[in-house]
Amino acid sequence: MTNPPPPEPGAFVRDTQRDTLGTYMGEVGGRWLLRPLGGGREWEAEPVRVVTVAEPVTRAHRFRFGDRSHSPAPGPRLLPWSSPEGKPCYLVPDTEHEDGDGYLTRLADGVEATQLTMAENLLTHTHALLDEPRLTHPELRFLLARHTEALHDALRIAHSRGNRTA
Numbered sequence: 001m002t003n004p005p006p007p008e009p010g011a012f013v014r015d016t017q018r019d020t021l022g023t024y025m026g027e028v029g030g031r032w033l034l035r036p037l038g039g040g041r042e043w044e045a046e047p048v049r050v051v052t053v054a055e056p057v058t059r060a061h062r063f064r065f066g067d068r069s070h071s072p073a074p075g076p077r078l079l080p081w082s083s084p085e086g087k088p089c090y091l092v093p094d095t096e097h098e099d100g101d102g103y104l105t106r107l108a109d110g111v112e113a114t115q116l117t118m119a120e121n122l123l124t125h126t127h128a129l130l131d132e133p134r135l136t137h138p139e140l141r142f143l144l145a146r147h148t149e150a151l152h153d154a155l156r157i158a159h160s161r162g163n164r165t166a
Contacts, residue, residue, distance in 0.1 A: 003047040006032060012053040015045045021053065040106060078160035080111045080153065112157050119150040
């Protein structure tokens with residue numbers, strides 16, 4: 001299979017292998033360099049696994065893939081982790097210096113993306129387990145505990161994002 005022609009640098013693309021949106025940055029050694037929509041570390045992708053996405057990318061897709069460049073910065077952001085005492089942690093942007101893309105913002109975006117990916121993987125695993133006729137009680141309890149954790153994370157992310165888009 002021959003590689004497709006590369007898009008223009010900065011074009012919106014989707015890496016079908018990682019199911020990740022990004023922007024095309026260039027080509028190195030026959031592989032394409034892609035950058036996450038919200039900025040961050042580039043990754044390499046096989047050109048045959050990358051498709052160009054028509055602009056504009058919808059808000060839902062941007063949220064799904066961690067881009068916060070379109071959301072308002074004012075107000076505290078609920079972070080996807082808690083203090084050692086179990087209390088919620090917030091990031092209050094410094095409107096004079098913070099452009100919405102600081103270290104903690106990028107770290108929180110990465111943690112949220114990881115939590116959502118883990119929840120998706122758990123759901124896939126659950127479908128396979130529920131087809132298993134010999135699912136034991138301890139296995140079911142373990143599965144329910146992981147679902148509770150994933151739902152807690154997803155609701156926290158939804159609450160955080162809802163507060164930032166109001």
